[in-house]
Each structure stands twice: as C-alpha cells, then as structure tokens.
Amino acid sequence: MKRRLFLGAGTAALANLPKCSYAQTTAPSTALNAFAPPGPIAPLRASADRIIDLNVCLRPFRAQGPRIASEQRYGKTIVHHYGHGGSGWSLSWGSARLALPLIRASGHKQIAVIGCGAIGLTTARVAQMNGMKVRIYCKERPPEVASSKATGLWSPDSRICSSEYATPAWTQAWASMARSSFKTYQSLLGLADRPVEWRDGYILSDIPFDQPLPDSAHGGIDEPDYPDLIGELDDIRPKSVLLRPGEHPFRVAHAKRFTQMSFNISSYQRLLMDDFLRAGGEIVHEVFEHPRQFGALRERTVVNCTGYGARALLGDKSIIPVRGQTARLVPQIEVDYALIYRGHNLFMLPRRDGVLVQAQGEHDFGNEDTRIDRALSVAAVERLATLFA
Ligand SMILES: Cc1cc2nc3c(=O)[nH]c(=O)nc-3n(C[C@H](O)[C@H](O)[C@H](O)COP(=O)(O)OP(=O)(O)OC[C@H]3O[C@@H](n4cnc5c(N)ncnc54)[C@H](O)[C@@H]3O)c2cc1C
Known part of the structure; x- marks a missing residue:
C-alpha cells in the first residue's frame, strides 16, 4: 500500500453504479477535479476476523411504490403505510406526511400505529407533532x-x-416525500450521538465510468427496471468529482468522490424512540395474525406500518422481498469515508457502531431467505481489502 497516498488523498468524482444500488442514488452530475484534496484517508482494516456482526433483512419492495391508502374495515379507519423497498429510512418523514391527511380525515385524536420500524416510528412522531396521542403496537x-x-x-x-x-x-x-424527509434530516445534524451525518465517499471502478458494466456485474439479475428518479433532486445534492490518476490511494484505475448523508441507525432510532416516549407515546407488544384483530383495539384509527410483515398479515402479494445482508466490522473512527466498488456490488459505510459492509447476492430479488451466508460477507470484506493492499 502507498501509505502516503492514503494520507493525502486527492479530489474526487462520481460514477455509474450497478442498477438499483444505493450508489445510484449518489450519482449527481460530475465535475472534474474541482476542489482541493479533502484531507488524509485512513486505510480500512478489512479482514474477516474483524466481523463483529452479520445481519440479513428483507426490503419490502412494491413495483407500484409504497401503499399509502385508507379503508373502513372492522369498525376502524385503517390507513395502510408500507412497502418502502430500499428507501424506508430515507423517505420516512416525507412519506409519513403524505399519510397524515388520511389519518386526520378520520377525525380521531387517539390513534394506533402498528409497527415500530422506520415507518411506524416516524409516522407516530408526525402524528404526535400534529396533536395526536399515539400508541404503537408491534411484534418487535x-x-x-x-x-x-x-x-x-x-x-x-x-x-x-x-x-x-x-x-x-x-x-x-x-x-415531495424525498424533499420533505431531506429537510427534516438537516434538523437532526449536529446532535449528540450524531444520528445523522454527512460523509464523503468514493466510487471505484476497474473500467472507465463512461463504459457500461457487463450484465453479470449488475447483481440482482432478477430485478425489474428501476426509474431514474434522482435527477429530480439535483438542487439538493452535492456534485461529485472525478479523480485523476494519482489523486486517490485506492488500488483501482478509476475513482470519483461524492458527498452523501448517512444515518447512524442505532443512535438515530434510539432518538426516535426517546422522542416518541417523551411526547407521551406508549409501546405495546402485540402480534396480529389477521387484520380483523385491529377491530379489538381501543383506538378507532389504525395506521398499518408493518413493512414486509404486511405481506403475511394482509395476504398482500404485491410486496416482494429483496434480501439484503450486511457485515459490521469493528468500528474505525478514523475511517470517515464510504466506498462503492462499481461492478462488484460492494458497498462500505463507516458508522459509529461499526463499519458496514454490504454485498448484494445475484438472487436477492424475490428471495425471502433470511439465513446468514457468512461466506458472502467474508468474500466482500476480502474484496475490500484488495483496494488497500
Ligand atoms: C440490507 C438493507 C440495507 C438497507 N439500507 C437502507 C439505507 O441505507 N437507507 C434506506 O433508506 N433504507 C435502507 N433499507 C431499507 C429500509 O431498511 C426499509 O425500507 C425499512 O426498514 C422499512 O421500514 P418499515 O418500518 O416499513 O419495516 P420494519 O422495520 O420491518 O418494521 C415493521 C414493524 O411492524 C411490525 N410487524 C410486522 N408484522 C407484524 C404483525 N403481524 N403484528 C405485529 N407487528 C408486526 C414489526 O415487528 C416492526 O415493528 C435497507 C434494507 C436492507 C434490507
């Protein structure tokens, strides 16, 4: 490794990313080498023995987008609010604000929210901030x-x-959802425990960014076509910068630098829970096998934020599981940049609770297998190590 380069990284730029990866969301227009180097880049200690946690979860994807709709059933107003795919955290506040008029229309001031994930918690907070008393019912x-x-x-x-x-x-x-969420997230910067932070990141590529990737490098071969939406938000996204050879320390031919917002999920969801409870919210453990059980709740308005759980609960087959596996490495506070390795379906995000390494499998779309595939994450970490060797 050329340590000098890691300590004095150069300017940056942005890339084409594998279709539907998070990286795609970070690809605003590219300027060439417009700024001075951002400062030293600390090398990542990418080795499998530093894995402290492995997790799998399912993105609740709907081809139609999130379901935000109300119906009268079982003597209740039921507002459905689920199906946020790989964008639940990012869109949560704005999505909750789209659901709010449906909740308000019931005229009830005491509401039940089913679910305590990103969508349930933010929906509950938005309802509280609009004068409602909220009880969350959830399995987890x-x-x-x-x-x-x-x-x-x-x-x-x-x-x-x-x-x-x-x-x-x-x-x-x-x-409108994205902008509204973005605005709220700017109000959560600069807090203790850093629930939200802005970070630089690098998109790395073996081939020039203007060359398309072979189909096999896109991952997720069963995935549908996704719309190119992100250009709608160009005015609220920092521009990426293309790095010239020698301006970055990574062992790849091509690199860009981008700047993106990130969430320290453990401290952020703790903050949401604390705010919810402080505002008089209650959380009740309850498992619903059938929506008719909503009829027995005290509240007359029920907001269904059950995420992937809605598939079984409502028999809603429009929700498609998209498997996602992450490994968490021992935290490295000095690593303050994200990495996306284009064509390798590999993404690394440093968080306060560890360095997240996400690897996408070829058959994650439609895959509801939540068993951990350790070999997949070990291979991802080893691939990351080659960038620093
Ligand atoms: C690997 C991976 C990485 C991701 N990274 C990002 C990212 O970087 N940024 C981003 O914006 N999004 C990301 N996502 C997507 C995001 O995690 C989801 O969109 C989001 O978690 C959905 O939140 P939710 O509240 O709808 O669902 P959940 O978190 O699943 O919450 C559902 C709630 O409903 C409850 N529930 C369900 N069924 C029942 C029932 N029958 N009875 C009682 N309670 C029930 C559950 O217990 C839980 O409390 C990622 C997803 C994956 C898989």
Missing part, C-alpha cells in the same frame, strides 16, 4: 426490527418502484 421494537439492520445511507430512490409505475404524478409525489 428496535433493535429487533428489520429497519435496525439497514445500512444507513440517504437512498431515496433505492428499489422504490419499477419503471412502469413511475408516472409523472408518481414521480412528483416521490420527490
């Missing part, structure tokens, strides 16, 4: 919920719908 709460196992990047367009459903009206609603 953080850190047991699927949301706790997410990576933690601002990725508002990740597996959020398929191209055929991205009409202009849909795209407008999506952009």
Whole structure:
C-alpha cells in the first residue's frame, strides 16, 4: 500500500453504479477535479476476523411504490403505510406526511400505529407533532426490527418502484416525500450521538465510468427496471468529482468522490424512540395474525406500518422481498469515508457502531431467505481489502 497516498488523498468524482444500488442514488452530475484534496484517508482494516456482526433483512419492495391508502374495515379507519423497498429510512418523514391527511380525515385524536420500524416510528412522531396521542403496537421494537439492520445511507430512490409505475404524478409525489424527509434530516445534524451525518465517499471502478458494466456485474439479475428518479433532486445534492490518476490511494484505475448523508441507525432510532416516549407515546407488544384483530383495539384509527410483515398479515402479494445482508466490522473512527466498488456490488459505510459492509447476492430479488451466508460477507470484506493492499 502507498501509505502516503492514503494520507493525502486527492479530489474526487462520481460514477455509474450497478442498477438499483444505493450508489445510484449518489450519482449527481460530475465535475472534474474541482476542489482541493479533502484531507488524509485512513486505510480500512478489512479482514474477516474483524466481523463483529452479520445481519440479513428483507426490503419490502412494491413495483407500484409504497401503499399509502385508507379503508373502513372492522369498525376502524385503517390507513395502510408500507412497502418502502430500499428507501424506508430515507423517505420516512416525507412519506409519513403524505399519510397524515388520511389519518386526520378520520377525525380521531387517539390513534394506533402498528409497527415500530422506520415507518411506524416516524409516522407516530408526525402524528404526535400534529396533536395526536399515539400508541404503537408491534411484534418487535428496535433493535429487533428489520429497519435496525439497514445500512444507513440517504437512498431515496433505492428499489422504490419499477419503471412502469413511475408516472409523472408518481414521480412528483416521490420527490415531495424525498424533499420533505431531506429537510427534516438537516434538523437532526449536529446532535449528540450524531444520528445523522454527512460523509464523503468514493466510487471505484476497474473500467472507465463512461463504459457500461457487463450484465453479470449488475447483481440482482432478477430485478425489474428501476426509474431514474434522482435527477429530480439535483438542487439538493452535492456534485461529485472525478479523480485523476494519482489523486486517490485506492488500488483501482478509476475513482470519483461524492458527498452523501448517512444515518447512524442505532443512535438515530434510539432518538426516535426517546422522542416518541417523551411526547407521551406508549409501546405495546402485540402480534396480529389477521387484520380483523385491529377491530379489538381501543383506538378507532389504525395506521398499518408493518413493512414486509404486511405481506403475511394482509395476504398482500404485491410486496416482494429483496434480501439484503450486511457485515459490521469493528468500528474505525478514523475511517470517515464510504466506498462503492462499481461492478462488484460492494458497498462500505463507516458508522459509529461499526463499519458496514454490504454485498448484494445475484438472487436477492424475490428471495425471502433470511439465513446468514457468512461466506458472502467474508468474500466482500476480502474484496475490500484488495483496494488497500
Ligand atoms: C440490507 C438493507 C440495507 C438497507 N439500507 C437502507 C439505507 O441505507 N437507507 C434506506 O433508506 N433504507 C435502507 N433499507 C431499507 C429500509 O431498511 C426499509 O425500507 C425499512 O426498514 C422499512 O421500514 P418499515 O418500518 O416499513 O419495516 P420494519 O422495520 O420491518 O418494521 C415493521 C414493524 O411492524 C411490525 N410487524 C410486522 N408484522 C407484524 C404483525 N403481524 N403484528 C405485529 N407487528 C408486526 C414489526 O415487528 C416492526 O415493528 C435497507 C434494507 C436492507 C434490507
């Protein structure tokens, strides 16, 4: 390794990413070498013996996008709010604000929220901030919920719908969700425990960024086409910078630098829980086998934020599981940059609770297998190590 280069990294730029990866969300327009080097880059200690945790969770993907709709059943107003694919954390606040008029329309001031993940917690908070009393009912709460196992990047367009459903009206609603969430996240910067942070990252590539990847390098071979939405948000995304040879320390031919918002999920969801409880919220453990059980709840308005759980609970087969596995390495506080290795379906995000390494398998789409495949993560960590060798 050329340590000098790691300690004096150069300027940066952005890349084409494998379709539907988080990296795609970080690909605004590219400027060439526009800024001075950002400062030293500490090498990642990428070795499998530093894995401290492995997790699998399922993204609740719907080709139509999230379901935000209300119905009258079992003597209740039921507002459905689920199906946020790979964008649940990123869109949560704005999505909750889209659901709010449906909740308000019931006229009830005491509401039940089913689910305590990213969507349930933020929906509950938005309802509280609008004068409602909220009780959350859930099978699991953080850190047991699927949301706790997410990576933690601002990725508002990740597996959020398929191209055929991205009409202009849909795209407008999506952009409004994304902007509204983005705005809220800026108010969560600079807090103790850093629930939200901005980070630089590098997109690395073996081939020039203007050369398309071979199909086999896209991962997720069963995936549908995803719409190119992110351009709608160009005015709120820092531009990426293309690095010239010698301006970065990584052992790859091509690199870009980007800047993106990220979430320290453990401290962020703790903050959400604390705020919810401080505002008079209650959390009740309850497992629903059938939606008719909503009829027995005290509250007359029920907001269904059960994520992937809605598939079994409602028999809603429009929710498709997209498996995601992450490994967490021993925290390295000095590593303050993300990495995306284009064409290798590999993503690394440093968080306060560890360095997240996400590897996408070829058959993750439609795959509901939540068993851990340790070999997949070990291979991902070993691949990362080659960038620093
Ligand atoms: C590997 C991976 C990485 C990801 N990274 C990111 C990222 O970087 N950025 C981003 O924005 N998004 C990311 N996502 C997507 C994000 O995690 C999801 O969109 C989000 O977690 C969905 O939240 P949710 O609240 O709808 O579901 P969940 O977190 O699954 O919460 C559902 C809640 O409902 C409860 N529940 C379900 N069924 C029942 C029932 N029958 N009875 C009672 N309670 C029930 C559960 O117990 C839980 O409390 C990632 C996903 C994966 C898999």
